[in-house]
Amino acid sequence: MKKYSLNCSICDITQSNNSISNIFCDCNRKALLYCEDISINNINPIESIKNSKNSISLGEGNTPLVKLEKIGEKLGLDKLFAKLEFMSPTGSFKDRGSALVMNIAKKEKVKEFVEDSSGNAGASLSAYAAAANIKAHIFVPDTAGKGKLDQISIFGAELHKISGPRENSTIEAKKFSKENDIPYISHNLSPYFSEGMKSFAYEIYNELKAIDHIIFPTGNGSLLLGTWRGYKDIMKSNKTNLPKLHVAQSKNIEPIVAKLNNKKWEFDVDKKTLASGISVSNPPRIDEIIQAVESTKGEGVSCTDEEAIIWHDILAKEEGIFSEITCAFVFPALKKLIKDKKIKKDDTVLLPITGSGLKEPIL
Template sequence: MWNLHLVCHACGQEFPPTHRAPFCTTCQGPLDILYHTPPRSQAGEGPGIWRWRNAFPLAPDLPPVSLGEGNTPLIPLERAGEAAGCSRLWAKLEYLNPTGSFKDRGSALLLSALKALGVQRLIEDSSGNAGASLSAYCARAGIQAVVFVPDTAPRAKVRQIQVYGAQVRLVPGGRQAAALEARRAWERGEGAYASHAFSPFFLEGMKSFALEVFAQTGGDVPEHIVFPVGNGSLLVGTWLGLLLLKQEGRLGRLPRLHAVQARRVCPIVAEWQGGEWKPRPGVRTIAGGVAVSQPARRAQVLQALWETGGQAVAVDEVDIRAWQKVLAQGEGIFCEPTSAVAFAGVALLCAGGVIRPGERVLVPVTGFGLKDRVPRG
């Protein structure tokens, strides 16, 4: 059934695929997949992300838990590109996934693995999108979900989690406090801790983003891909998918991957720039999806930036809101503030000369606007 072992990215400790913690129990580091037989990037016959089943660590005969995720469109953004100073700007509409965010790519793979392992009750912590996604896929798989959510999360996201039948536990104190409470529940034996931030299966599902972009562009991928980054699963998973294509000789050059964070919560940007970021009490960002003070895959994000020649930049709240309106009123794309973070970053990267005139830029629109507080027109 399993074409893998699990290996800690930090200390190298190996674990069997049936290891029930999503992190290394020696050093608490995130786990990666160590394949027995190398994955392959060639597309198959399945729908959505399952076209790329050869790139995933699941046996060919394992029934997938799916809601039709993946195969999201690429569209050009002329007006937004002009506003950003970028003549060749494209968006990949990840909010068209089944639960309205890119997280469905990871949830489909993670729940497929957990169902095969016989898990009946799942524990997760989330600021909203991952909790909604995992709750939906738990409903599909017949698994009970308990989701720990910061009490500052948008009500729309909390209601979406609940409508799938998941039990929501609101936690005061922010995103890290919710993660701590989820881990305590797992330690008490209340269920399997399926942290999307740490899970190697969730991360592997994100490779499908890169493989889709490669197929949709006929192998001529853009020079830059700009991501909003909280824990970094989409950026790191995209990097892993691109590396697979390059290792197979199908991709000549890697696009430059860039990470964008809200200035109010920017631990990765601070480290990239050689500084230090510390949370300030009462200071929050409107972009809840990137409000992660201790990113689980920080080291891999930084490695991906370094190896692809990317950058990490931080943007202000006023620019996040402004770009949410630019996209809605100029392109008909209503995204949540977290997605707007990346577009504000594109403008910053263009102004700084990192993105040069004529270069192609791709941004994932990671979540739908109705999932968050709706701004006034």
């Protein structure tokens, strides 16, 4: 496996402790760490796992890339592509991050850990924990899709269903970790999880070379940040442009879109959305996300559930792709960006389809 160092995302100081449970810089309890590859060869982090001794892999990465002919035609785009991230071992893009986190945990001889998730990350980490023979305690909202809850259980993880908003699962997970002295390895905070997401950039760069725009359904922004960092690595040794990285959110939970557009936004417990995978009211890496989007001249667009449902249906009925509702928020965002002339007919546009419709009940 590659060698990594952990750095502070604010003061840029390299940490002396790069263990799996180190998340915050000493300078300031709120500064999150990021992971930097310090090996000589700059290669895809998940390919590096597959080539290492004693490592675990479930075949993550290398998801299919397909052209969306009919939707492209409908929107007047010649080059519209979807990367089918739901064709990952546990049915979501989270496997890219989980593979790296659980391999580092195994190397550090971690026996047990605590994690909180809206569902997909919990299912993904549970699978890799099973393969690594590590006990997982997963805290999820009790409203998570049955498919996701079943997945967590079948992999042998201890499932803690928590009522109330998504934040409650985080609060309970941290409490449990402290009371039982079991490390809290949050995928939202872990620098290693984010590092695994870089693999997405390596793949799309190899597949498409020049990409003008990527629109991400964004909650905690791990895929967006991984893509940004991955591209910065790729650009060290290749001449390529950074695609514009755009954020799509639900109108009811839009902290990132609001910040990008200098709008005031406050969490309202009564405003619900079907976009369970991106219902994050307080993303811990929001400042890094803003930096990534602004530095690539990307945009933030929010859409209603009604708009997303229409596109969820079009994606299934016209392209044969059954996604989570969460992923469908990128389509009305794309439509708006075309209308506003931010995306042009000849541009190459990529949409990650991050999660499977099979895990969610149909409306």
